[in-house]
Amino acid sequence: KRIAAIARERRISIVHTHNSRAHSFGVLLKLLHGLPVVATAHQRHIQLHWSLNDYVIANSDVTLWSMRRFNFVSKSRIRRIYCPIRDRFFNGAPPAEVSATRTAWGFAPTDRVLGCVGNVSPRKSQLNLIRALPSVLREFPNVRLVMVGDDHGEYAKTCRQAVEELQLQGAVRWLGHQDDIPLVMSCLDVCVCTPTEEAFGLTAAEALASGVPVVAALVGGLREVVIDEETGLLVPPRDPRALSTAITRLLNDGALRERLAREGRQRVRRLFSAADHAAQLLDVYQTVVSGKRQASQGR
Template structure:
């Protein structure tokens, strides 16, 4: 398993995938860039990863990795995130092993056709790579990211109350949340634009921003909130290590993305029995069912977003019903055991039917 980059939904999934396969009895050697979140998280959870710069500009790192692969008797390489994908695609010509790349995003890049198999995290991602990179059906496989639903089921009221108190929420506050990296693609500015309309109807509403506060776009969003006079209603809480507790502590989850290949946040909200207001983009529409598990709105429409949030905040029963249907949807499609069964099948088919090289 080769993982590049810092903290992200893709990196979190890749780390978990390494651990899940290890628990199934597989020998998993995970390669990470040094001093990054994946490396630290694996060490914290009892796995010693290999460090690599994942540099594709010289032969020395490929020789070192080829030696590791030979010593560890590796059968297959699986890569996550762009730097790892490029490294893995070139490494394939050195080690003559099948290379699998999980596509967490819909980006053009030369490396995709160089893999033996590309795993798409949604139907939207699969369609993109089929058209953009002319990948055959044989080289493309859909595999949704899983959710540890049991973790979400174990959250108790005391943990919820502590989380809300840490966020400076009162028992009477209505809370909506947007979760993830604070970048333009995630649409935090669209949600902030909707806040005056939401607060006019429900003045006690608080917007919890789970993500970094110091990115360039985060600072832009903070300035925007001050200009609109809604900064008093925002809670910038940084990253949350326990997403189950965080999701249980809110009333409605917002995914106002301009683009989203999958939408792990929406699936996690549903796992906690929370309704989701989501943009009609990418993989979000495969997770959030309009009027069944949440409300789907036009992307970049602050007015539609505000109206959807207001509707949910006004109707406790609707929030409950949509949230419970979302929970059932996630438990049906995104179970970890189902995911690992399918991944093992993918690996097995690749090793049995694809010649190395």
């Protein structure tokens, strides 16, 4: 009641929610107080509230299909709007800052840096990359891997144990949570995305915007961000051998790295711009608000 009163007092025309708890709360605001609600689907979970929203925004085509197929969202009340990529990723970090950061990580100027960005979890499947690393190191002993993201919990312990068992301590750095992801991306030679499920693929898009070539798992929305052999390399999930082959192929072929990074950056700039995202959001808001007005006038 308090939030509904604040919305009326401030003449808020629409509520936009972005996570599961907020989605449920938004639907209650709509059902109990008549506030129009838009919800963005960042995952492909089966949940009852989706069909009760006035409008649903899917962050990829595969998410849109899932929302319609399993959550019964009607075609007229859902649209795919890709996540926006901040301009700073396109600008990149100054070379001096990149050099200083890589040195702070303990790397030599000649080291080749792989990066895996995302909280350490079974869905992100960092263990798959760790198991692929020995094959990469046999061909490129100067390869180093940075793990970026919260690394607590049992799965993180399993990953650290695998690093020790495979004697990779000298090649792997656990950086934990990092606030400056644009800087992290600028420090990488290759970004590796290994999830078993991904609704969109924000990390891959941010890497491509930064001019960093990507090797990614052939799952979910990643197939919309990374076009195999055009803007990156896609490999089957849970396949360390295929992953190591793709990584070594990129490290062996500078021309391929440059082409994939260039084409990937152009695609991200074309499809995932903040300005386009804002314009599409505004169109959804106007559609919902005008529909509510027409409905109230027809009563």
